[in-house]
Each structure stands twice: as structure tokens, then as C-alpha cells.
Amino acid sequence: MKTDIILSGVGGQGILTIAFVLDNAALSRGLHFKQAEVHGMSQRGGAVYSYLRIADRPIFSDLVPEGQGDMILSVEPLEVQRYLNYLAPGGVVISNTAPHKNIPDYPDEGKVLSSLMELPRCVLVDAAAIAAAGRQPKAQNMAMVGAATPFLPFDLADYEPFIRRLFGSKGEALVQGNLAVLRLGWNVGRTVQRLLEEGLPTRRVNSFLLRVTPETVDPERASEVAGALQGPGTEAFLAEALGKVTLDEALARCR
Amino acid sequence: MGDREVWLGDEAVAMAAVHAGISGVYGYPGTPSTEIFEAVETVAAREGIHAHWSANEKVAYEEALGMSFAGRRSIVTMKHVGLNVAADAFMNSAVTGVHGGLVLAVADDPGMHSSQNEQDSRYYAHFALVPCLEPADQQQAYEMTREAFELSEAVGLPVVLRLVTRLAHSRASVSPAPRVPQKPLGVWRDPMTFTLLPQNARIQYRKLTEKQSDLLHRSGTSRWNALSDGPRHDRGFVVNGIAWNYLMEAFGGDCPHPVLRIGQYPVPADLVRALVETVGEVVVVEEGYPYLEERLRGIVGIPGKAIRGKLDGTLPRTGELNPTIVAASLGLPVAQGLRPTLGEVPGRPPTLCPGCSHSDSFLEIREAMKPFGDLRVFADIGCYTLGFYSPLNAIHSCVDMGASISMAAGAAHAGARPVVAAIGDSTFAHSGITPLLTAIRQNVDFTVVILDNGTVAMTGTQKTLATGEDLERIVLGLGLDPEHLKVIEPHKTRAEEQVAIIRREIEYPGTSVIIARRACVQALRRGVA
Numbered sequence: 001m002k003t004d005i006i007l008s009g010v011g012g013q014g015i016l017t018i019a020f021v022l023d024n025a026a027l028s029r030g031l032h033f034k035q036a037e038v039h040g041m042s043q044r045g046g047a048v049y050s051y052l053r054i055a056d057r058p059i060f061s062d063l064v065p066e067g068q069g070d071m072i073l074s075v076e077p078l079e080v081q082r083y084l085n086y087l088a089p090g091g092v093v094i095s096n097t098a099p100h101k102n103i104p105d106y107p108d109e110g111k112v113l114s115s116l117m118e119l120p121r122c123v124l125v126d127a128a129a130i131a132a133a134g135r136q137p138k139a140q141n142m143a144m145v146g147a148a149t150p151f152l153p154f155d156l157a158d159y160e161p162f163i164r165r166l167f168g169s170k171g172e173a174l175v176q177g178n179l180a181v182l183r184l185g186w187n188v189g190r191t192v193q194r195l196l197e198e199g200l201p202t203r204r205v206n207s208f209l210l211r212v213t214p215e216t217v218d219p220e221r222a223s224e225v226a227g228a229l230q231g232p233g234t235e236a237f238l239a240e241a242l243g244k245v246t247l248d249e250a251l252a253r254c255r
Numbered sequence: 256m257g258d259r260e261v262w263l264g265d266e267a268v269a270m271a272a273v274h275a276g277i278s279g280v281y282g283y284p285g286t287p288s289t290e291i292f293e294a295v296e297t298v299a300a301r302e303g304i305h306a307h308w309s310a311n312e313k314v315a316y317e318e319a320l321g322m323s324f325a326g327r328r329s330i331v332t333m334k335h336v337g338l339n340v341a342a343d344a345f346m347n348s349a350v351t352g353v354h355g356g357l358v359l360a361v362a363d364d365p366g367m368h369s370s371q372n373e374q375d376s377r378y379y380a381h382f383a384l385v386p387c388l389e390p391a392d393q394q395q396a397y398e399m400t401r402e403a404f405e406l407s408e409a410v411g412l413p414v415v416l417r418l419v420t421r422l423a424h425s426r427a428s429v430s431p432a433p434r435v436p437q438k439p440l441g442v443w444r445d446p447m448t449f450t451l452l453p454q455n456a457r458i459q460y461r462k463l464t465e466k467q468s469d470l471l472h473r474s475g476t477s478r479w480n481a482l483s484d485g486p487r488h489d490r491g492f493v494v495n496g497i498a499w500n501y502l503m504e505a506f507g508g509d510c511p512h513p514v515l516r517i518g519q520y521p522v523p524a525d526l527v528r529a530l531v532e533t534v535g536e537v538v539v540v541e542e543g544y545p546y547l548e549e550r551l552r553g554i555v556g557i558p559g560k561a562i563r564g565k566l567d568g569t570l571p572r573t574g575e576l577n578p579t580i581v582a583a584s585l586g587l588p589v590a591q592g593l594r595p596t597l598g599e600v601p602g603r604p605p606t607l608c609p610g611c612s613h614s615d616s617f618l619e620i621r622e623a624m625k626p627f628g629d630l631r632v633f634a635d636i637g638c639y640t641l642g643f644y645s646p647l648n649a650i651h652s653c654v655d656m657g658a659s660i661s662m663a664a665g666a667a668h669a670g671a672r673p674v675v676a677a678i679g680d681s682t683f684a685h686s687g688i689t690p691l692l693t694a695i696r697q698n699v700d701f702t703v704v705i706l707d708n709g710t711v712a713m714t715g716t717q718k719t720l721a722t723g724e725d726l727e728r729i730v731l732g733l734g735l736d737p738e739h740l741k742v743i744e745p746h747k748t749r750a751e752e753q754v755a756i757i758r759r760e761i762e763y764p765g766t767s768v769i770i771a772r773r774a775c776v777q778a779l780r781r782g783v784a
Contacts (some may be wrong), residue, residue, distance in 0.1 A: 011605065019426070023261050027428050034392075036425035040286030040369030041713065044638065046605030061504040062425040062497070065578040067590025081600040085592040105601040115597040 002055035003153060004064045006083045009075035010100045011043040014141050017166070018073065019050050021145055024165075025158040026054045036062040045102050047082060054153065073148050075127070075141060076100045077112045084119075092121040094148045094189065096140070097210065098128055117203035123147055123192040124206040126214070129244065130184045133214040136177030146185020150193045156182050187217045194222035195229075204229055207238045208250065216247035228254040262294075262429045264422035267393045268330075268360050269294030271400035274434035275356070278327035279305040281315035283685060284714035285334030286369035287423035288362035292332050293715075303437070308711075310720050311656070311685040312337035316344040316359070323357040323413075324449060326441025328404055335363040335374050340656065340686070342379070345413070349383040350451060350459045352411040354443045356404035362418040365542055366575030369713075371636070371653065373573070375543035377495075380415040380520055384463055386470055387415040387520040388479065389496040393427040395518065399479065401432060406473070410466055419542050421575065422497055467521070475525050479518030482526050487511045491534030493527065493551065495541040498576055502540050505582035522550055531557060538585070539564035542576050605641060612773035613639040615745035616706055617649035619771075620675060622750070623757035627673050631666065635659035635687075637679040638712045638775075650677065657686025660703055664694045667701045673761045674701040681711040684721035691768070692733045698765045702757070705730070705768065708775035709784055716778045723772070730768050739767035746773070 005022070009015045019035050026033040037050040051064045069086040074095040087093070095116055099109050116122050125147045127140035136142075142163075149156060159182060167174040188209060195205040208229060209217060225247075228234070231254040245253070262270065269291045272280065280295040282288065292308070299306035305322075309315035312333040319331035333341060338361050345359065361379075364370040380387035388403050390396040396418070403414040447455045474480055491513040494502050499516050515530045517523065531537055531551075537560060539548040548564035556562060563569040570576070570584045583589050607614050617632075617639070624630050634640055634650035635658065642649040652662055663676035678687050683705050691703060707726055711717040721729055730740055741760060743753045760767035778784035 010603065023426055027259060027261055032428075034425055034427045036421055038368065039290070039424050039715075041605050041641075044605040044608060044641065044713075045603075047603040058508075059427075060500040060508065061578040062421050062427075062500065063577045065504060065582065065590065067579075067592035069592065078597075078600065079603075081595045081597045084595050087593045088590065089593065091593070102606065103601055103603050107597065107601065112597065115595075118596045119593070 001153060002053070003071065004069045005052040005054070005071045005073055006064060006069050006086050007050040007052060007073050008079040008083055009048055010079065010102065011045050011048045013075045013100065015048060015050055015075055018075075018141050018145055019052055020166070021159050021162050022052055022054075022152070022154075024162040025154045028158060028161070029153065031056055031153070032059050034059045034062045047079060049083060071148065071151055073144060075144055077116060078106065080116060090121070092123065092151050093119050094123045094125060094144065094151070096127045096144060097124050117206055119202060121196055122202050122206065123189050124210060125185065125188060126210055127185070130188065130214040131181050134177060134181035134184050136174070136181050139178045139181040142178045142181040143185035146182040147189035149186050150190040156186055184214045184217070187219055188214060190219035191217055191222050191225065194219055195226055198223075198226050200226060200229060204234070204238070208234075208254075211237070211244055212247050212250050213244045218247060221247065224251060231255040259428040259430050261426055262393055263290055263424060263426050264390070264393050264396045264418060265290035265362070265424070266294040267396040267429045268400045268416065268418065270431060271397045272330040272358065273298060273302060273304065274431060275401050275404040276328055276435045276437040277304060277330050278437050279319065279322045279329040280332065281309055281319045281329060282332035283309055283312045283315055283337055284711050284717045285337050285362075286714055287364055287420040288332045288334045288337070288360065288418070289714045289717070290423070291330070291360050295330070308717055308720070312341035313344050316341040316348070319357055320344060320348050320351070320353070323353040323355040324443050326355045326443065327438050328356040330358045330360055332360045332362075334370065335361055335376050336370060336372065336655065337361070338376055338379055345379065346383050347451060348413050349385045349463055350456055351449045352459065352462070353407055353413050354441070355438055356407035357413040358400065358403045358407060358416055359413055360400070360416045360418065362420070362423045363543060364420050366420065368420055371655070373543070375546055376415060376417045377520060377543065377546045380417070384467060385412045385415060386410065386474070387417055389417045389518050389520070390422060391496050391499050391518065392422070393425070393429050395479070396422060397429050397431060399518070410470060410473075412463075412466065417496070419497060419575070471521050471524065474519045474521055475523045477519040477523070480516065480523045480526055482515045482530055483513065485510055485512045485514070488513065488533055489535045491515070491530050491537050493517065493530065493537060493539045493547055495543070495547060498540045498542045498581070501576050501578045501581040504578040505585060505587050517547065522547060527551065531560060536561035536563060538569060540570065540576070540581060541565070545572075604644060606644065607638060607641050608776050610776045611638070612708055612745050612771065612775070613642060613706055614647065615747060615750070616677070616704065616771040617642045617647045619745055619750055619753050619757055620677065620704060621649055622754045623761060624673065624675065626758070627761070631671060631674050633659040633663040633666070633674070633676045635678040635682045637682050639677060639679055639706050642677070656682055657690055660687050660690035660694065663701050663703070664690065664699045667699050672700065675761065676701065676703045678703065678705055679712075680705060680707040680709065680722045680726055681719040683726070684719065688729065688733065691730070695734045695766050700764045700766070702760045702767045702769060704757070705770045707770050707772040708778070709772075710775045710778040712775045712777055716775065716781055716783050726770060730770070735766060735768055739763060739765065740770070741767070742770045742772060744773050745771045
């Protein structure tokens with residue numbers, strides 16, 4: 001078993017917090033890991049990345065070889081594009097939808113998200129909405145970890161001790177809030193995973209789920225979603241540039 | 256103890272030094288070495304370890320040597336270019352030798368992630384005739400650091416621990432070993448050893464050269480230098496440090512050729528000969544300069560054997576290695592990843608933070624220089640080097656710590672007018688004071704702007720030694736005419752008045768200093784401003 005992850009984002013977005021949680025989860029599972037990160041100049045608002053390699057046998061290189069990555073986990077959607085050459089053809093992209101526009105030539109936001117939906121396996125995560133739904137708006141990175149977890153050799157329970165180590169000194173409410181956001185993120189990741197396994201196209205699955213309020217997303221109802229996405233109302237529903245609705249309402253609109 | 260810890264390579268070095276009983280950590284911040292000092296610093300108070308950043312690497316090295324003189328162990332940390340600053344102390348410490356164990360942990364930056372060159376510190380160890388250890392992973396970083404102290408005391412020399420970015424800044428689990436207590440104070444008694452008058456130095460230098468055969472024997476039998484065999488002798492590999500990881504990755508952990516893995520220097524000559532004798536050609540895969548390759552090749556090469564590596568183009572001459580480059584260079588299969596689905600992906604270079612005082616300073620300097628035509632701003636090492644990029648386009652040089660002032664002075668000597676130097680407060684404390692003293696004594700016609708944000712910002716807001724009123728007193732103490740020391744708080748809202756001040760000082764035909772003081776936004780956020 002091996003899972004090679006490229007974590008990406010923009011300096012200051014906190015990808016090292018994500019790495020901290022995943023590193024320790026690997027250690028607590030008795031797995032080998034190596035995690036190379038970027039310090040210094042690029043942390044000043046530049047493109048940053050971290051390679052995280054997890055395996056059940058010793059790992060040689062700290063860097064992921066090109067074309068062998070199993071996952072790109074990005075807290076910024078444009079940054080995914082910078083590392084696609086590292087992703088194996090069967091690899092998965094887990095990306096936040098919120099752009100970080102600190103460059104003058106940032107491409108059209110819609111095109112950036114659309115380009116990710118062209119990938120064979122991609123989970124788009126509205127981390128801000130998920131964190132807000134968990135009433136912990138600053139815990140967006142935990143939404144990302146949660147969404148990635150169905151594709152990793154971990155359970156959410158693996159993270160709890162390290163969430164506690166990160167936030168425990170600031171009170172139990174913060175710990176519980178982060179755990180709630182992790183769970184909501186996991187629901188999104190798991191639902192997309194199931195739908196992709198059923199052969200639904202990335203674009204349709206993600207377009208649909210981005211229209212659903214995170215607290216109502218339920219992986220147990222993935223087959224219902226799969227059915228509804230064949231429905232006559234789907235195109236119209238997905239074409240609306242409106243806010244989020246509950247899962248029940250979204251399903252009803254598609255059918 | 257016995258538990259596994261999650262440590263950066265830097266942190267593994269730091270904790271090994273603590274467990275080896277150091278009494279002091281010395282250094283100046285510099286990527287990728289900074290976290291060594293910082294990790295020791297987190298436990299320093301509890302452990303009774305002296306941990307205060309020094310003004311520069313030379314000072315740090317000399318302090319460490321002094322602690323060694325007093326019989327106690329110390330580690331001194333710096334980035335590769337920092338060793339240039341400490342080179343005087345370092346080279347001479349090989350001649351004096353050491354008493355308490357002294358380990359120089361120097362972090363090279365192949366690929367220049369955050370540096371102005373990719374010099375290879377193994378040449379310094381070679382130059383000084385001292386041992387060098389080079390770990391390949393975090394566990395080795397820990398164990399080698401522990402051993403480095405033993406080795407230092409056994410041979411009476413400083414030991415270089417060479418790290419590279421990808422180990423310094425990579426985390427893995429490390430299993431620590433039982434610790435040893437700090438050593439008692441035991442000041443060196445012989446007055447000759449550390450007094451490098453020529454008469455003494457000649458004796459000491461001979462002792463140093465006489466130690467070389469022992470050092471060679473030690474590296475020849477070191478567990479860090481291992482020759483492994485393989486079924487295919489058409490080719491053999493010589494690899495250093497983390498290059499071994501990439502080689503193994505490329506071969507899927509099972510290299511069919513003999514491999515000489517080097518982690519301790521001087522180069523184990525007998526092992527090199529043993530490898531070369533049995534193989535058709537030698538491929539040297541090394542992270543850094545082609546140091547081993549040059550030594551193997553010599554001037555005339557080895558008759559009948561091809562030596563491949565960075566010098567013949569088998570591997571790239573510049574930049575850092577990675578598993579893909581190593582595999583491709585050796586003709587091994589390389590996997591193809593996905594292609595971007597967005598056409599052109601715009602670059603995202605680092606920038607000054609929103610609200611950074613340096614941006615306002617540079618805008619004001621540019622505005623002040625407008626009437627004089629061409630902008631000539633000699634800058635220095637720090638966040639403010641990012642003033643190079645658009646839209647500021649505000650600087651014209653960045654060479655080494657302190658060079659802003661000296662280079663600006665040289666340009667002024669040549670007749671360039673007007674000339675401005677821009678240097679941060681910590682860089683000024685590091686290497687700006689002596690060039691400013693030199694300039695003031697000659698009343699050089701230029702203006703030095705000290706960008707005082709009160710911290711060492713680029714490396715993570717470490718404590719600076721010269722900020723605020725202390726900085727003003729230092730500048731005046733160098734002999735500057737107090738009429739030509741101006742302090743401003745750079746800000747858009749006061750730009751007009753501040754531009755006028757800067758312009759007046761630029762027009763003044765002598766040395767002037769402007770301190771542009773406003774706290775670093777990162778330091779404010781972290782509560783360390």
C-alpha cells in the first residue's frame with residue numbers, strides 16, 4: 001500500500017496544518033511517511049506545496065516522482081493545475097473551490113473550476129460553506145481533510161487526538177467544531193466517491209453537490225442522487241446560478 | 256524515550272544535539288537551517304541551554320568555539336551562504352581544534368528555493384580538513400548528529416553536518432536514543448593551542464594534517480559509508496546523502512548494480528577503489544556540486560572507465576535532483592502524469608504581504624528619486640528583496656548580507672549620483688554596520704535607507720538585535736552627522752511629506768541615513784512585534 005499526496009495552496013493558507021494532522025494519523029497507524037514542505041521565501045504569498053508520502057513499507061524519496069501521485073489535495077483551485085504532472089492517471093484531485101486572487105492575471109474563476117471538472121476524478125469542496133455549516137468558519141482546512149479522507153488509509157477517528165493537540169488549549173468547543181467540520185467534509189468526499197464509482201461524470205456530480213447545503217449531504221443517499229441525476233430537471237437545476245438548497249429539494253428539482 | 260517523534264530533518268538534528276548534552280546553540284536565521292536553532296530554543300530554558308540568536312554567523316561560530324574551549328558541547332547552525340560569513344572562524348577552528356564537541360550544522364539549498372546560490376558545503380569541510388557527515392533521512396540526521404559530537408571530541412576537530420533543503424524541511428518519524436547529560440565546565444589550559452600566532456599555528460596546522468590519515472580510516476570504516484554489491488557490474492554508482500533515496504526510488508528499492516553510498520567524509524578512498532575495480536563505468540549521483548565526481552575524475556580520469564555524472568551531462572549540472580530526474584538520467588522508466596486542463600497556468604511568485612511597510616518605503620523611495628532620472632537602489636537580503644518584482648520594480652541589486660551599503664558606496668565612488676542603499680534592520684546588524692562606518696568616515700555621497708520592521712521577517716520573525724532607538728544610537732555612534740539621520744514611518748497617508756524628506760537627503764552631498772520604521776505585519780499577527 002502507498003498513498004502519495006501533493007498538498008498545494010498559496011503561502012499563508014495553512015497547508016502545513018493539514019500535513020500535521022495527516023502525518024500524525026500515519027504515525028499512529030504504524031505506517032511509514034515522509035512529508036517534504038516549503039519554507040522561506042515562497043511562504044510570502046507564493047505558490048506552495050508539500051509532498052506527503054504514506055506507505056506500509058519504508059519510503060525512499062521525500063519527493064513524489066512525476067506521474068505517481070495518488071492525490072492532489074489543494075486549498076486553492078488554480079494551484080491544482082500546477083501539479084497535475086505529478087498525478088497518476090487514476091489519481092484523485094480534492095480541491096477547494098474558493099480562489100485566492102493575489103496575482104493580476106488570475107484566470108476567470110468559472111473556467112478554473114470548470115477545468116477541474118474535466119478531470120476524471122475530482123472532488124470540489126466548498127470549504128467555506130462546510131466550515132460555516134459546522135459553525136467553525138475558520139476550520140476550512142479541516143473540511144478539506146474530511147473530504148480527502150475517504151480516499152486515504154484513515155478514518156476520521158484517527159485525527160481526533162491531533163485535532164485535540166492543535167486546538168485543545170483553546171477550549172473543547174473549538175475541538176468539537178473542528179471535528180464537526182471534518183465530518184461534514186467527509187460526507188461530501190464520500191458522496192462524490194460513491195457517485196464516481198457508479199460511473200457518473202465528474203462535472204455532473206460536483207455541479208450537483210456544490211448546490212446542496214453541506215449539512216444535508218449524506219453518503220448513504222448516494223444512490224438516490226445517482227438516480228436523480230438522470231432526471232429531466234437536472235440540466236435546468238444545475239444551470240441555475242443560485243445559492244444552495246437542501247438535498248431533498250435538490251433531488252426533487254432534478255427528478 | 257523510545258516513542259517515535261514526528262520531526263523535520265532540522266528538528267531531528269536539534270533534538271539530537273539536545274540529547275547529546277549541548278550547553279549552547281548558536282546561529283543566525285537562514286532558510287533552510289532556521290528550524291534547528293528554533294527547535295533547540297523551545298526546550299532551552301528547561302534544559303539550561305544557552306540559546307540566543309547571534310548578530311551573524313561568524314559571531315555565532317566564534318561563540319560556539321568559545322563554549323568548546325570551555326569544555327562544553329555546542330552546535331552552530333547556518334545556511335550554506337552563512338558559512339561564507341563564518342568562514343574565517345571556521346577555517347581557523349580546524350587549526351586550533353576543539354575541546355568540547357563542536358558541530359557545525361550547515362544547510363545547503365540546491366535548487367535555490369530561498370537562496371542566492373547553491374554552493375556545496377562539502378568543499379568547506381574539505382578545505383578546512385575536517386570531517387563531514389551527510390544524512391540521507393531524518394533518522395540518520397538524528398543519529399549522525401549524536402555521533403558528530405563523539406567524533407568531534409575523539410579527533411579534536413569541529414565536525415560539519417551537511418544538510419540539504421529536502422531533508423531539512425521534510426518530516427518523518429524518528430526514534431530517539433537515550434540522552435547524555437551536559438558536560439561540566441572544563442576550560443582549556445594550554446595557552447598555545449587556541450593562540451594562532453604563526454609559531455603556534457604552524458604546530459597546530461601540522462597536527463591537523465597529521466590527523467588526516469585517522470579521519471580517512473574512520474570514514475573508510477564508518478557505518479555511513481557502505482558498498483553494496485549487485486549482479487550487474489557493467490555500471491556502479493557512487494551516491495551521497497539524499498541522492499541515495501532517489502537512486503533507490505528509481506530502481507524500486509532494488510538496484511541491480513554495486514552502489515557506494517557515502518555519508519561520511521573525507522571520501523573513503525579504499526571503498527571508492529573497491530567499487531571502481533569491479534565495474535565497467537561509474538555513475539556519480541550526488542545532490543550538490545559534482546564534488547565526488549571531480550575527485551574520481553581528477554584531471555586524467557581513470558583509464559578504461561567512463562565516469563558519468565554532472566560533468567558529462569548525464570545528470571543536470573545545476574538545480575536539485577529529484578526521483579524523476581534521476582530515473583530519466585539513468586534511462587529508467589518515468590511515469591507520465593496528467594496534463595493541465597487550463598492552458599496557460601499563471602505563475603504565482605512570492606510577494607510582500609498586504610500592508611507591508613516595505614511596499615510603502617519602496618514607493619516613497621521611487622517617488623523621491625524621480626527627478627534624478629534613473630533609479631539606482633542597491634538592496635539586500637530579506638523580504639524587501641521582493642521589491643524587485645512588479646509592480647514595485649524598486650531594486651537593482653541583491654548579492655550578499657550587507658552588500659547594499661558597500662556596493663552603493665562603490666558606485667558612488669565611481670561617480671554615480673544619486674545612489675540609495677536599502678537594507679533591513681537585521682541585515683544591518685548582521686553586516687551593515689561596518690560598511691556604513693567605512694562610508695561615514697569618507698562622507699560618501701549616498702543615502703542609506705534602513706527598513707526597520709523590528710524583526711527577521713523572511714525566516715519567520717526571529718528577534719532582531721538592532722531596532723528602534725537602539726538602531727538610531729548605533730547609526731549615530733558610527734559618527735553620522737545627526738542632521739542627516741531621519742526617522743520616518745512609511746505610510747501612504749504621509750507619503751508626500753516623507754518623499755520630501757527622502758529627496759532632501761538624497762540631494763545632500765554626503766552620507767545620510769533614513770530609518771523607515773514600521774512593524775512587520777507578520778510579527779504583529781504573531782504577537783512578537
